[in-house]
Amino acid sequence: MVQNMTYDELILRIIILLRDGKIKEFRSMIDELQPYDMAFLFKEMPEKHRARYLSYMTVDDITDMIGELEREFQLAVLHKVGKTKATLAMNKMDNDDLAALLEEMDEELKEQLLSSMEAEESKAVQLLMNYPQESAGRMMTNRFVWIPQHYTVKDAVVKLKSFAEIAESINYLYVINDSKQLVGVLSYRDLILGDPEDKVQDLMFTRVISAGVLQDQEEVARLIQRYDFLAIPIVEENNVLVGIVTVDDIIDVVIKEADEDYEKFAASGKAITFDTKAYVAAYRRLPWLILLLFIGLISGSILNYFEDTLQKVVALAFFMPMIAGTTGNTGTQSLAVVIRGLAKEEMNKKTIFKLIFRELRAGIYIGIVCSIAITIVASVWQKDLTLGFVVGSSLLATLIIGTMAGTIVPIILHKLNIDPAIASGPLITTLNDILSLLIYFGIATAFLHAL
Template identity: 45%
Template sequence: MEVLTLKNIEKDTLLIVEMLKEEKYQEINDMLTGKRPYDLASLFQSIPDKHRAAMLEHLDEAVIASMITRFNHMNQLELLGKVGPVRANKILSLLDTDVLSSLLRHFPKTDLDRFLSEMNEEKARYLQEMISYPPNTAGSMMTDRYLSVHLHDTVAEAVEKAKVHAVYSETLFLIYVLDETGKLAGTVSYRDLVIAEGNEIIENIMFRQVLSVSPNTKKTEIHRLLQKYDFSAIPVADAENRLLGVIAFDDMMQLVIQETNEDIGKLAAVDKEIDFDTKPAIAAKRRLPWLIILLFIGLVSGNIISAFEETLEQAVALAFFMPLIAGMTGNTGTQSLAVVVRGLSEQDIDGKTIIKLILRECKVSLLIGLVCGGMIFLIAFIWQGNMYLGIVVGSSLFLTLILGTLAGTIVPLILDKFNFDPAVASGPLITTVNDIFSLSCTFPSRLSS
């Protein structure tokens, strides 16, 4: 299969535009059929706007369904609105249940009810169940496209079932074993089926220790499980251990990527839904709340400086070191914040671990403070020839590095304790708070005294 490079995209885009002008719509469909969803989305977005309507009008529903999986919800709804309700329903019916349920959450209730009423009753009921679970939980991510066999099936019967449903399933590598009541009893790999005797009973070759999650399990917990275990898929079962669905491998990888992107965005106080395609007004609206909060917190720093205006007039050299102290404090706080947020995402932290972590960070901050404080003392003394200035600057940096490190450690722990996402203790927030610490410590006494 051809790898779609930037050069190939430009080449294919020009070719598609020429075909559109010549109304060679079937040739366009033949060209696009079989391409990867990401490549299809890239090609469609590279087509000039004035040609997109004609392209959508004549594209096969299967091509559009494949392409739409790579768009965000806003673009998905916009595209479905352009193709009309009849074709939109055909496209939606071709989507996997996990993709479809995520999209249907953004539908108006009347449109959702109309779409579900036109579907197969069993599939509609399954989708309604998925939508009923909170977003970003296992129940909202699972799919019903998995293979299952019964305890008392023979290997030959299981192999035949796998052959029949192979195209349908997303998890051919692992087959789930159910008892007579539909409860999850174990798993068997396709490799084990191939090497076993045809008349062997599945119960005799299956793996019994199966780890499953409840439909209300949050994605952060699923992320932790992925770090601990080598899963190719995660089964989702109810309180009575009845198999409800499976989170497939590609969805788990997407979860890891999404979690990472969200944490990076939160650490920078940037909304997770902002990307390259987000309109300027929307991006500004989503980023402003945090910045406005930080703006008012930052005013505290200005009040501290104004309170020591007289001190600065007598020791102008002190102003040279204020940005350095503030910057160093913010840096060490952000470092500690990253360590804690990463630790919280990887494991459950108890009281003993918290105390151990805080004590460790205290020792780290003392060492960092002594080294950096000593260095800045020597620099200030040699540069300005003022011993007292060196002591003030060095001791200020020493104290603020300790405070900054502890702030970066304790703030996310407190947020986690109160069930807030610790990643919202973002770098900008920690930096702003640490600015206040640094300025407070930079003026330990008035030089005029």
């Protein structure tokens, strides 16, 4: 029984079926598998069995499987199955997947494949590729069923049956008027429950939530999440229905956006996964590191300026790492709260002032607690109450200012329409290094006569 087999057992069984040429048993086994499973098996099986595995699959199986493969494997599959089967599969692929795939190909191969596809499908995918990256238009599919508003339930069911293949994964029917404008939506369930003679326009839901082709994918994700939709219709400016975006693509968007936020926050460079080559990883990380290295030298030149103070009281240096570090940490904390919030909340003047004021007070509370602790520790450790006081009051000031830096920098970037996540933890930490050293040695120099 296929349903309880592990992947290893499945691979073994499939290889035996392939070897023995049992195509019928192979097919009935493949029918029970999910596209992800077919793709997983393809990747895990020894290279030498792959060609036969593909040759035993139907075009539908290949189409389903390709959607679950990584780019390099997709190209390998299309190459292995030959041009005829490849073109058939491409005709059936989701447009958004196909658009992403074609973009990776060289111009010549792309043209060749597009021209061999069905005219309608080829046109549809080329349309998609005209929309900007990360827009709703780029990720929509034309595999959905629309019906004119004058249809009855019976008409709709007939149309649905004839489009069965493409209507596979979505359970809404979109209703349009004579100008192809979106006027309503109806669920499969409404069809099942409706009387065959009922008019679609009487059953349909007319306040349809839709997104524009040019809207950012994150906004589309927010709509789907907010309304708990399984799909959302995509319209052009004049409300003409051109496609739908489905919830499975949205989950991928949400995960990808979270990854990107994380990468930016850590200044770790774009798209470094476990498979990235070492020199590529180094190359992607170096720009930030070198920039921050030179900003870090500014901190050093501040010390240069305070050389006399440092020379006289070397003990001041002992507290440098702690002050700079703690200021960096509080800034990073504020930054994280602000950036995650900016991604989700509607920002207006009131919200911003409330936030800044909240962080200011939080910075004061944090500053008071930390500076009392360090005043005591420093005084006892160095047996010098004045030094303790200098360190403690410096920390109070730097923590308040560091918290504010972590709050205000991303807000300013947001206001300037720059992605606030560009203000990474390392950047705020480096800036706070400079601020904290200036304050610390400024206060220390002022009290130099007493130290």
